[in-house]
Amino acid sequence: MNRNYIFLTILMLLLAAGTLFLNKEPEYNQIKPEKLLWEIIQPTRYVTTDQVAKIIIDKDPTLELVDVRDAESFNKFSLTNAVNIPLDSLLAPSSQDYFGLPGVKVVFYANDDIKADQAWVLTRRMGYSDTYVLKGGLNHWIETIIQPKEPSADASEDEWALFEFRKGAQIYFTGAKAEQGSTKKAKVTVKRKKKTAVAAGGC
Amino acid sequence: MNNNKQHYINPYLGGVLLGILVLLTVYITGRGLGASGAVKSAVVTTADVISPAHAEENAYYSKFISDDHSPMYTWLVFESLGIFFGGLLSGIIFGRVKKLRVERSPKITKKTRLIAALIGGILFGIGSQFGRGCSSGAALSGSATFALGGVIVMLLLFGTGYAIAWFFKKLWI
Amino acid sequence: MGPLIPNGIIGGGWDFVIALLLGIAFGFILEASGFSSSRNIAGVFYGYNFVVLRVFFTAVIVAMTGLLFFGYFGWIDLNKIFILPTYLAPMIFGSVVMGFGFLLGGFCPGTSYTAIAIGKLDALVFTVGLFLGIFIFGEAFPLFKDFYYSGYLGNVTLTDVTGIPPGWFAFAFTIIALASFWVTMLIEKKVRKNIKEYKF
Numbered sequence: 001m002n003r004n005y006i007f008l009t010i011l012m013l014l015l016a017a018g019t020l021f022l023n024k025e026p027e028y029n030q031i032k033p034e035k036l037l038w039e040i041i042q043p044t045r046y047v048t049t050d051q052v053a054k055i056i057i058d059k060d061p062t063l064e065l066v067d068v069r070d071a072e073s074f075n076k077f078s079l080t081n082a083v084n085i086p087l088d089s090l091l092a093p094s095s096q097d098y099f100g101l102p103g104v105k106v107v108f109y110a111n112d113d114i115k116a117d118q119a120w121v122l123t124r125r126m127g128y129s130d131t132y133v134l135k136g137g138l139n140h141w142i143e144t145i146i147q148p149k150e151p152s153a154d155a156s157e158d159e160w161a162l163f164e165f166r167k168g169a170q171i172y173f174t175g176a177k178a179e180q181g182s183t184k185k186a187k188v189t190v191k192r193k194k195k196t197a198v199a200a201g202g203c
Numbered sequence: 204m205n206n207n208k209q210h211y212i213n214p215y216l217g218g219v220l221l222g223i224l225v226l227l228t229v230y231i232t233g234r235g236l237g238a239s240g241a242v243k244s245a246v247v248t249t250a251d252v253i254s255p256a257h258a259e260e261n262a263y264y265s266k267f268i269s270d271d272h273s274p275m276y277t278w279l280v281f282e283s284l285g286i287f288f289g290g291l292l293s294g295i296i297f298g299r300v301k302k303l304r305v306e307r308s309p310k311i312t313k314k315t316r317l318i319a320a321l322i323g324g325i326l327f328g329i330g331s332q333f334g335r336g337c338s339s340g341a342a343l344s345g346s347a348t349f350a351l352g353g354v355i356v357m358l359l360l361f362g363t364g365y366a367i368a369w370f371f372k373k374l375w376i
Numbered sequence: 377m378g379p380l381i382p383n384g385i386i387g388g389g390w391d392f393v394i395a396l397l398l399g400i401a402f403g404f405i406l407e408a409s410g411f412s413s414s415r416n417i418a419g420v421f422y423g424y425n426f427v428v429l430r431v432f433f434t435a436v437i438v439a440m441t442g443l444l445f446f447g448y449f450g451w452i453d454l455n456k457i458f459i460l461p462t463y464l465a466p467m468i469f470g471s472v473v474m475g476f477g478f479l480l481g482g483f484c485p486g487t488s489y490t491a492i493a494i495g496k497l498d499a500l501v502f503t504v505g506l507f508l509g510i511f512i513f514g515e516a517f518p519l520f521k522d523f524y525y526s527g528y529l530g531n532v533t534l535t536d537v538t539g540i541p542p543g544w545f546a547f548a549f550t551i552i553a554l555a556s557f558w559v560t561m562l563i564e565k566k567v568r569k570n571i572k573e574y575k576f
Binding site: 209211212214215217218219220221222223224225226227228229230231232233234235236238239241242243245246247249250261262263264276278279281282283284285286287288289290291292293294296297299300301302303304305306307308316317319320321322323324325326327328329330331332333334335336337338339340341342343344345346347348349350351352353354355356357358359360361362363364365366367368371372374375376 | 378379380381382386391392394395396397398399400401402403404405406407408409410412413414415418419420421422424426427430431432433434435436437438439440442443446451452456457458459460461462463464466467468469470471472473474475476477478479480481482483484485486488489490491492493494495496497498499501502503504505506507508509510511512513514515517518521524529531532533534535536537542545557
């Protein structure tokens with residue numbers, strides 16, 4: 001019996017020692033270039049400023065807004081509860097915590113589309129799905145939500161309805177503008193937020 | 204009462220199986236095993252049944268009360284039910300299911316043992332809430348997943364046991 | 377890629393069936409190893425029965441090592457698993473209190489369920505105690521609510537806190553565990569006559 005135990009002890013030691021060498025950088029679930037190209041051509045990743053405004057107003061908790069501009073621009077003005085991940089730090093390990101959260105929709109934005117699109121391509125390549133780009137970026141946001149333009153008198157009903165919505169959104173967002181300074185509480189989506197049907201609270 | 208030589212499986216085998224089980228559980232569910240949570244659910248349910256208003260106001264119970272299902276409808280309750288049945292199965296197979304009995308050191312009475320068990324349970328119940336788990340959930344599963352909290356609970360739970368063991372010797376040997 | 381349920385590979389509806397099955401396996405292993413006896417469990421504190429040490433430590437090192445290998449082979453996404461949150465002061469307090477409870481009661485919740493299954497009245501009383509304890513906790517909660525939430529460090533792992541890669545912990549733990557197995561085997565051999573006496 002002792003010999004078996006000696007064998008098992010050595011086996012366990014070897015296995016455990018093996019774990020010392022397992023320090024691989026996590027491989028991304030990379031997607032194929034063909035697939036990526038196909039997705040780039042599709043416009044499905046774009047979300048409009050109206051859609052985002054509605055989601056924010058509805059207080060939908062699954063939305064995660066990511067501002068990919070630099071910190072200075074972010075601090076001057078950004079969207080409510082947005083997270084700032086400048087494009088050049090997109091690949092940093094700490095930034096990864098904000099992606100791949102189940103059920104969370106990530107919307108990238110910048111002043112216009114370009115940086116946001118780049119962020120989208122990069123994260124898509126890394127295998128993260130459920131990511132989107134704000135069409136027109138903050139510039140368009142200001143044009144449509146903050147300063148919506150009244151449609152001409154003979155415009156369709158739909159256009160007027162849209163304008164009404166935007167007017168409402170304008171009040172919502174600019175009325176809340178006073179609190180805009182405290183974007184520091186942007187850590188809404190926290191890493192490792194696993195909520196399955198399990199009783200929270202340990203054990 | 205001294206006939207039987209109990210047949211238990213080799214503890215190392217038991218440990219390996221348990222380790223594999225924890226691994227499997229994490230692999231399937233993303234969480235480890237647990238046990239005390241089921242009793243907590245029972246307490247919350249009882250409170251909710253006896254006085255729903257009070258349960259809602261209570262800052263602790265209210266966290267576990269949901270509108271669409273009973274607080275008993277949780278993962279840990281089902282798992283704990285499983286633990287009971289698994290124990291029953293093993294008990295049957297190894298011939299340990301017998302009439303109701305109190306296990307105690309011959310040096311104390313049944314009453315003493317039961318009182319100690321009750322107090323022990325009360326203390327453990329209180330401690331498990333502060334500790335966010337018990338030996339299965341926090342110490343075992345927590346440590347297995349390298350959680351700092353898990354290791355702390357494991358070390359202190361057993362450490363305290365060792366520290367006070369001498370004072371309660373009579374209970375056991 | 378695991379974890380299966382959080383990744384949606386197994387639908388949420390199976391949750392409770394799986395819980396039941398895993399629980400059955402858990403209970404079986406516990407009872408079969410001897411954890412349905414409070415005297416067996418308490419034995420680790422007095423040196424007459426090391427089953428707790430052997431099963432527990434073995435389980436932890438197997439699970440730790442296994443988890444790391446699974447992560448390495450890409451079978452599980454280690455970032456998605458639940459890490460027990462650390463609330464420093466209340467956990468320390470809770471663990472000490474649990475230590476008392478463990479030694480007095482001779483059970484912990486999981487083992488007490490298996491013991492009830494085979495007819496142990498002291499386990500039943502212990503579980504009633506658990507219920508009462510948690511109830512008392514809940515009722516008195518407002519008194520120590522702040523303490524309960526104090527010392528929050530987040531869902532931190534040992535690696536998060538020390539920067540040391542998890543493999544080192546697994547390895548160190550394994551060495552300690554294996555060493556303790558051999559030492560206790562030697563101790564037992566020396567007091568060989570006691571072994572038969574203390575199998576419950």
